[in-house]
Amino acid sequence: MKYISTRGQAPELTFEEAMLTGLARDGGLYLPAEIPVMTQDEVAALAGLPYEEIAFRVMWPYVNGSFGEGEFKEIIARAYEGFGHDARAPLKQLNENHFLLELFHGPTLAFKDFAMQLIGQLFQVALKRRGDRVTIVGATSGDTGSAAIEAFRGLDAVDVFILFPHGRVSEVQRRQMTTPADSNVHALAVDGDFDDCQAALKDMFNDFDFRDGVKLAGVNSINFARVLAQIVYYFSAAVSLGAPDRKVSFTVPTGNFGDIFAGYLAKRMGLPIDRLVVATNQNDILHRCLSGEGYIKGDTIPSISPSMDIQVSSNFERALYYAYDEDGAAIAQLMDELKNGGFNVSQGAMEALRESFDSGRVSEDETLATIKSTLVHSAELVCPHTAVGIKVAEEHRAANVPMITLATAHPAKFPAAVEEASGEHPPLPSRMSDLYERPERVTRIANDLGALEDHIKRHIAE
Numbered sequence: 001m002k003y004i005s006t007r008g009q010a011p012e013l014t015f016e017e018a019m020l021t022g023l024a025r026d027g028g029l030y031l032p033a034e035i036p037v038m039t040q041d042e043v044a045a046l047a048g049l050p051y052e053e054i055a056f057r058v059m060w061p062y063v064n065g066s067f068g069e070g071e072f073k074e075i076i077a078r079a080y081e082g083f084g085h086d087a088r089a090p091l092k093q094l095n096e097n098h099f100l101l102e103l104f105h106g107p108t109l110a111f112k113d114f115a116m117q118l119i120g121q122l123f124q125v126a127l128k129r130r131g132d133r134v135t136i137v138g139a140t141s142g143d144t145g146s147a148a149i150e151a152f153r154g155l156d157a158v159d160v161f162i163l164f165p166h167g168r169v170s171e172v173q174r175r176q177m178t179t180p181a182d183s184n185v186h187a188l189a190v191d192g193d194f195d196d197c198q199a200a201l202k203d204m205f206n207d208f209d210f211r212d213g214v215k216l217a218g219v220n221s222i223n224f225a226r227v228l229a230q231i232v233y234y235f236s237a238a239v240s241l242g243a244p245d246r247k248v249s250f251t252v253p254t255g256n257f258g259d260i261f262a263g264y265l266a267k268r269m270g271l272p273i274d275r276l277v278v279a280t281n282q283n284d285i286l287h288r289c290l291s292g293e294g295y296i297k298g299d300t301i302p303s304i305s306p307s308m309d310i311q312v313s314s315n316f317e318r319a320l321y322y323a324y325d326e327d328g329a330a331i332a333q334l335m336d337e338l339k340n341g342g343f344n345v346s347q348g349a350m351e352a353l354r355e356s357f358d359s360g361r362v363s364e365d366e367t368l369a370t371i372k373s374t375l376v377h378s379a380e381l382v383c384p385h386t387a388v389g390i391k392v393a394e395e396h397r398a399a400n401v402p403m404i405t406l407a408t409a410h411p412a413k414f415p416a417a418v419e420e421a422s423g424e425h426p427p428l429p430s431r432m433s434d435l436y437e438r439p440e441r442v443t444r445i446a447n448d449l450g451a452l453e454d455h456i457k458r459h460i461a462e
């Protein structure tokens with residue numbers, strides 16, 4: 001499979017090259033040159049298979065040519081062996097026609113583990129083969145950093161440095177980043193806020209001497225390999241509820257649009273998905289856009305579902321690319337307009353988006369009320385992001401189409417909001433109940449590019 005850029009001006013790459021590169025050189029995002037399609041018989045045959053086997057069948061056409069069949073099967077097996085649930089992504093019933101897809105049984109208790117664990121193993125195999133190594137640097141407000149650390153810890157072809165704002169992540173999030181003992185893991189508590197961490201990261205990528213010197217690589221959510229891993233659970237969930245003979249709908253708590261875009265690809269691959277519903281918190285640029293108000297930036301307002309506090313959803317560019325009939329020049333123009341605050345979506349593209357997507361927005365009070373009502377009516381304690389999804393899903397439920405809401409994090413990751421809403425303290429799963437006793441290892445560092453680059457250069461393995 002070849003990969004092309006959404007802006008049409010970058011060289012075509014293989015899967016492996018697109019994965020190691022991340023962002024295309026024309027500023028665009030990589031997509032497969034053609035979306036592979038599965039027949040209805042092939043979809044039906046997935047029912048009842050182990051998650052890893054479904055993962056292999058769904059992802060194989062995308063990676064074919066970059067990895068061998070046996071090699072890819074081993075990569076998948078290693079990626080998901082550390083999950084705390086044999087089903088990997090189990091379904092739970094909330095009421096007669098509404099289901100939760102639990103995506104929080106990975107090592108850091110959020111759905112990002114599905115993609116990060118896979119990408120860690122893919123990087124390791126590809127780099128070993130090339131006799132190469134890279135330095136992964138990421139900035140995080142919480143979930144992404146711990147998922148990256150868990151994915152790359154102990155892999156000898158990679159050093160991983162994660163910048164997080166000192167004093168501004170939850171204790172669970174911080175401990176998940178500071179307690180792994182592996183020598184290739186480096187947690188850096190920056191004296192600044194999340195924007196400072198992101199700005200420092202961007203400056204490092206623009207410092208070409210540094211970038212080439214340490215072989216900097218990124219694994220943020222625009223990396224196509226991350227999107228790819230997320231397609232799998234749409235298939236596993238839908239076939240357990242009767243697809244392809246029965247349609248299903250999905251509601252997805254959305255920030256950067258990576259997770260729900262994977263659902264769009266599943267639909268294009270032949271999975272009979274009726275509606276894909278975008279659920280946002282008060283940071284609602286996607287809901288406003290899908291309601292016909294244009295894609296206009298606002299200020300980010302902190303919320304109790306912080307992993308969705310995003311004003312520009314980077315992966316939305318991929319959906320726009322298909323909505324604009326794969327016209328890279330049109331996308332490049334829109335992204336130029338975005339630099340000046342926003343753009344209007346053409347009528348044709350709006351119609352294309354509405355063929356697949358609906359949307360809804362949830363306030364902070366509604367989020368808290370939904371955590372409470374889900375506990376009362378369905379005996380489930382859910383995290384604030386999941387609650388945003390459940391609320392929007394209930395508004396979009398159709399009588400004879402099962403609705404599946406993606407449960408994106410474990411409630412114990414956000415204990416303060418969950419306890420405020422429900423009166424119950426969400427306990428950590430027993431396999432990590434000693435998190436509060438494990439020793440922490442972290443370097444506090446000034447918000448200064450020189451200091452950060454110097455620290456990284458001195459701490460990478462030779």
Ligand SMILES: *Cc1c(COP(=O)(O)O)cnc(C)c1O
Nearest residue numbers: 254255256257258259307408409
């Ligand atoms: C990252 C994240 C989201 C948003 O996912 P996107 O792919 O950015 O849309 C939602 N919930 C949780 C818990 C997350 O960590």
